[in-house]
Amino acid sequence: MYYEAAEGLARESLERLQTERLKRTIATCLRSQFYSSRLGALGLSPDDFNSPDDIRKLPFTTKDDLRGNYPYGLLCQPMDQYVRLHASSGTTGTPTAIFYTQNDIDSWAGLVARCMYAVGLRKGDVFQNMSGYGLFTGGLGIHYGAERLGLLTVPAGAGNSKRQLKLLRDFHVDGVHIIPSYALHFASFLKQEGIDPTSLNWRFALIGAEPHTEEARQRIQELLGLKAYNSYGLTEMNGPGVAFECEKQAGMHVWEDAYIVEIINPDTGEHVAEGEVGELVMTTLCRTGMPILRYRTRDLTRFIPGACECSRTHRRLDRITGRADDMLIIKGCNIYPMQVEQALMSMPEVAQNYVIELFKEGEMDQLRVKVEIKEDYFVEDMRALTSLQKKITARLRDEILVTPRVELVQHDSIPKSEGKAVRVVDLREKP
Ligand code: ADP
Ligand code: ZN
Numbered sequence: 120m121y122y123e124a125a126e127g128l129a130r131e132s133l134e135r136l137q138t139e140r141l142k143r144t145i146a147t148c149l150r151s152q153f154y155s156s157r158l159g160a161l162g163l164s165p166d167d168f169n170s171p172d173d174i175r176k177l178p179f180t181t182k183d184d185l186r187g188n189y190p191y192g193l194l195c196q197p198m199d200q201y202v203r204l205h206a207s208s209g210t211t212g213t214p215t216a217i218f219y220t221q222n223d224i225d226s227w228a229g230l231v232a233r234c235m236y237a238v239g240l241r242k243g244d245v246f247q248n249m250s251g252y253g254l255f256t257g258g259l260g261i262h263y264g265a266e267r268l269g270l271l272t273v274p275a276g277a278g279n280s281k282r283q284l285k286l287l288r289d290f291h292v293d294g295v296h297i298i299p300s301y302a303l304h305f306a307s308f309l310k311q312e313g314i315d316p317t318s319l320n321w322r323f324a325l326i327g328a329e330p331h332t333e334e335a336r337q338r339i340q341e342l343l344g345l346k347a348y349n350s351y352g353l354t355e356m357n358g359p360g361v362a363f364e365c366e367k368q369a370g371m372h373v374w375e376d377a378y379i380v381e382i383i384n385p386d387t388g389e390h391v392a393e394g395e396v397g398e399l400v401m402t403t404l405c406r407t408g409m410p411i412l413r414y415r416t417r418d419l420t421r422f423i424p425g426a427c428e429c430s431r432t433h434r435r436l437d438r439i440t441g442r443a444d445d446m447l448i449i450k451g452c453n454i455y456p457m458q459v460e461q462a463l464m465s466m467p468e469v470a471q472n473y474v475i476e477l478f479k480e481g482e483m484d485q486l487r488v489k490v491e492i493k494e495d496y497f498v499e500d501m502r503a504l505t506s507l508q509k510k511i512t513a514r515l516r517d518e519i520l521v522t523p524r525v526e527l528v529q530h531d532s533i534p535k536s537e538g539k540a541v542r543v544v545d546l547r548e549k550p
Contacts, residue, residue, distance in 0.1 A: 121236070121237075121431065122233045122236035122237070122268070123229070123233055125376045126233060126237075126372075126374075126431045126432070126433065127430060127431060128376065128432055129432065130432060133375055133376060133432060133433075134170065136376055137171040137375065137376070137379055137404060138168065138169060140376075140404035140405065141171065141173075141174065141402070142166075143165070144402070144404055144406070144410045144412070145158070145163070145164070145165045145168055146165045147195045147407055147410055148195065148412060149164075150195040150196070151192065151193045151194055151195045151409075152188070152191075152193075153192045153193045154193070157178065158177075161176075161178070163176060163177070171379050174379050174381070174402060174412075174413065175390075177412050177413050178413070179388065179400065179413045179414075180411055180412055180413055180414045180415070181415050182215065182355075182415070182417070185215040185411075186213050186215060189213075189215060189216060190216050191218075193409050193411070194218055194409055195407065195408065195409065195410065196220060196407065196408055200220045200221075200408065201218045201220055201408055202219060202220065202221050202224060203218070203219045203224060203259075204216050204217065204218045204219065205217050205255070205256045205260075205354055205358060206254040206354065207353070207355065214254075215354070215355065217354050217355060217357075217409055218408050218409050219357075219406075219409070220407050220408035222408075223357070223405075223406050223407060224263065226377070226405045226406075227260065227263070227357045227358070227360060228263040228264050228266070228267040229267060230264070230357070230377055231260060231261060231263065231264020231265070231359055232264045232267040232268040233360070233363075233374065234264070234325075234360050235265060235268050235294075235325070236268060237363060237364075237365040237366065237372070237429070237431070238294075238346075238348045238363070238364065238365065238366055239322075239323060239366050240265075240268060240293065240294050240323055241268075241269075242268060242269030243269065243270075243271075244270050244293040244294060245270065245271045245273065245290050245291060245292045245293050245294075245320075246270040246271065246292065246293065246294045246295070247275050247283070247287060247290070247292045247294075247296075248261050248262055248272065248273065248275060248276075248295070248296045249275050249276075249277065249283055249295050249297040249298075249301065249305075250276075250277055250296055250297065250538075251276060251277040251537060251538050252274065252276050255538065256352065256354050256359060257327075257328050257358065258274070258276070260352070260357065260359045261325070261359050262274055264359070264360060270294075271290070273286055273290055277298075277301065277537045277538065278301075278537045280304075280308040283305070284309070284312070284314065287319055287320075287321065291320040292319075292320060293320060293321060293322055293323065294321060294325070295321060295325070296324075296325045296326075296350075296359075297324055297325070298326070298327075298329055298538070298540070299326045299327070299328075299329060299339060299347075300329060300331075300472070300535070300539070301535075302324060302326055302339045302343065303335065303342070303471035303472065304535055305343070306339065306342035306343055306471060307470065307471050307530065307531055309342075309343075310342075311531075315344075316342065316343050316345075317344040319344070321343070321345050322346065323346055324339065324343060324345050324346070324347040324348070325347075325348050325350045325359075325363075326347045326349060326350060327349060327350030327351055327352065327359065328350075328352075328539060329539045330439055330440070330442075330445075330456070330457050331460070332438075332457055332460045332464060333438065333461075334460070334461055334464035334465050335460060335464050336349065338464055348363065348364040348368065349363070349364045349368075349438060350362075350363050350364070351363065351371050351373075351439060355414050356378065356401050356403060356411070356416075357403075357406070360374075361373060361374070361378065361401070362374070362435075365427065365431060366429065367427055367428050367429050369423070369427060369428070369435065370423040370427070370435030370436060370437055370438075371436045371437075371438075372427065372431050372433045372434070372435055373436050374433055375433045375434065376404065376405075376433075377403070377404055378401050378402060378403060378404060379401070379402040379404060380399070380400075380401055380434065381399075381400040381401075381413070382395070382396075382397040382398065382399055382400070382420065382421060382422060383397050383398050383400050383415075384397050384398075385397065385398040385415075385417075393422060393424060394421055394423075394424045395421055396419055396420065396437075396440070397420075397421065398415060398416065398417060398419060398443055399418045399419070399420050399436070399439075400413050400414065400416065401413075401414050401416060402414070417442045417443045417444055418439045418441075418442055419439065419440045419442065419443060420437050420438070420439050420440065421436070421437045422434050422435065422436065422437075423436070440455060441455045441456060441457050447475075447477065449477070449485070449486050449521050450484070450521050452519065452520045452521045454486070454519045454521065456475055456542045456543055458518050459473070459475055459515060459518070459519065461518065462515050462517070462518040463488075463511070463514075463515075466510075466511065467493075468492055468493060468507055468511075469490055469491070469492065469493070470490075470491035470492055470493045470494075470531075471491065472531070472533045472535070472540075473488060473489060473533070473542070474488075474541070474542060474543075474544060475487070475488055475542060475543045476543075476544045476545075477543070477544070477546060478547060479547050484547065485524065486519075486521060486523040486524070487523060487524040487525075487526060488515060488523045488524070488525050488526070489526045489528050489533060490511060490526070490528065491528055491529065491530045491531065491533055492527050492528070492529065492530060493530055494529075494530055497527070497529055507527065508525050508527055511525050512525045
């Protein structure tokens with residue numbers, strides 16, 4: 120059973136729908152300053168698009184295009200048609216703003232509701248949104264989707280674990296939306312308070328908004344006593360609700376009636392072979408206020424080949440391994456922060472938080488990993504600590520092929536941010 124029949128559309132019907140919507144989207148785009156000059160220069164019109172694959176006739180849109188035409192350059196409707204804006208959290212530089220018409224808000228809420236239904240949430244369930252509200256789409260985006268599905272929605276916002284716990288208990292919350300790094304932190308908080316997580320009513324956590332490994336998901340599930348589902352989205356494509364795991368937890372269905380999805384080789388711009396990892400590129404098909412064509416997300420993933428057991432026909436994306444621009448080059452080796460997380464989270468001695476620091480020693484770039492250690496292992500015996508430090512160093516070296524400095528710190532001693540976790544700190548520019 121699906122929330123909407125479109126989730127099970129046969130591929131041919133899905134592609135026909137995509138084509139129809141792509142034509143309409145191109146026509147809308149021609150009303151914006153940015154696309155009318157870009158598509159106009161190429162002489163492209165809706166008639167040139169007769170299959171989803173014709174999308175390759177279009178140039179890519181990049182984050183710099185959005186910044187360069189900030190704030191209104193991509194708007195396609197008269198100003199009085201817009202009812203909301205959001206801005207990306209600016210993880211990697213100047214933020215970009217996305218403007219929504221009422222139609223856009225409505226169709227976005229429908230996509231989010233679909234995702235929530237797919238994990239098993241149902242009308243009448245109580246749902247607590249533990250992510251920040253405001254310009255960040257994880258607040259209102261999830262909120263409107265939850266209301267659309269008919270969930271009793273608790274807009275808790277981020278942080279303040281004591282209050283979160285009170286709300287979870289008082290209202291017998293069934294499901295939450297929470298950023299994975301905060302979920303891990305919340306697990307430590309529950310332990311500290313002596314709370315058995317299985318005494319809570321919750322069964323579902325939607326986790327997303329930042330990269331995290333399968334190891335981190337496993338920990339979240341174990342420590343919080345619930346099932347955690349990966350949820351992917353980005354402001355440029357509305358926000359959450361772009362791709363989501365169903366109850367099978369076997370990759371994230373990306374809603375292909377609302378987006379055309381491509382995976383390209385970031386260097387050549389060509390499509391990679393089916394199943395290969397590359398950069399995710401997305402086109403909106405249902406947006407009227409600010410459609411975006413072939414947006415280079417910089418997120419790395421792949422299509423999971425084959426059909427899902429749930430029988431939804433929309434393809435699945437694999438866990439995002441990071442952004443193309445997350446990659447660190449240390450001593451000639453390419454390192455992604457998620458490799459570090461994967462190694463750390465698989466070690467029982469390691470607690471829930473870590474940070475990677477880059478610094479210079481002479482002319483050489485060096486990597487330091489500060490690792491929180493669980494209380495039971497943070498002992499006074501120097502020999503035990505040194506041997507643990509060596510063990511972690513070796514495990515990391517096997518994974519990233521560089522020997523990092525490893526610093527063991529007490530659990531809960533690395534500062535937490537309210538929103539997305541800061542996993543990499545670059546100290547190299549400092550005098
Ligand atoms: P910013 O780009 O400033 O962080 P957004 O809030 O729009 O602003 O964040 C979207 C980005 O967050 C995505 O492009 C992706 O890098 C990351 N992200 C979101 N959800 C996930 C997820 N489930 N797994 C990995 N990364 C994610
Ligand atoms: Zn499925």
